[in-house]
Amino acid sequence: MALMLLRTRANIPVVVCGEAGCGKTSLIGFLAGVVEVEFRALNLHAVCILNHIPLFIVGSPGSSKSLAIRLVHQNLRGSDSNDEYFRTLPQVFFIPHQGSSSSTSDVVILGSQFPEDRDDYSYSILSRIMMCVEAGQPLILTDLEIIYGSLYDLWNQNYITMGSSDDPKYFTRVALGAYANPMLYVHPDFRYLRNK
Secondary structure, three states: OHHHHHHHHOOOOOOOOOOOOOOHHHHHHHHHHHHOOOOOHHHHHHHHHHOOOOOOOOOOOOOOHHHHHHHHHHHOEHHHOOOHHHHOOOEOOOOOEOEOOOOOOOEEEEOOOOHHHHHHHHHHHHHHHHHHHHHOOOEEEEOOHHHHHHHHHHHOOOOEEEEOOOOEEEEEEEEEOOEEEEEEEEOOOOOEEEOO
């Protein structure tokens, strides 16, 4: 917060992102009161866009990131904008990544090497990995040596093929302790990177 206050006092743009109800508006109001300047959240966003500062919209799944992108895109169309105020602002050209139909989210999973985390944590992480494999989401794994052996057949592409030759379905075996899933579906788009 101190860094945000210093940036605001120096008239340097500040981007405030977060989920609905997390206190962004209160924070902006507090900063405006301390700096004794009146500004609106919209003006902050406009300053970021006008100065060619990248706008990153972050949040957990279901927190309306795509809606936020769509609202910015629909309103900041320069002279073609529907609202008179937005017509005074330049048109924004988007280089979409998240939120476009042609992209997917990469899932990054970081492991824990604490001994007390090994059992429950391993089952939890293995479940997340299995969901990504079935959904075809790209996966980035690091520090997960404790479960790499459970996914041996997946890493080595030891697949069981079912279905017709025109439409093959691939399955692999996953095992962790007493838990075993001999038929985990492997989506054709599944890709991974792992730190050995």
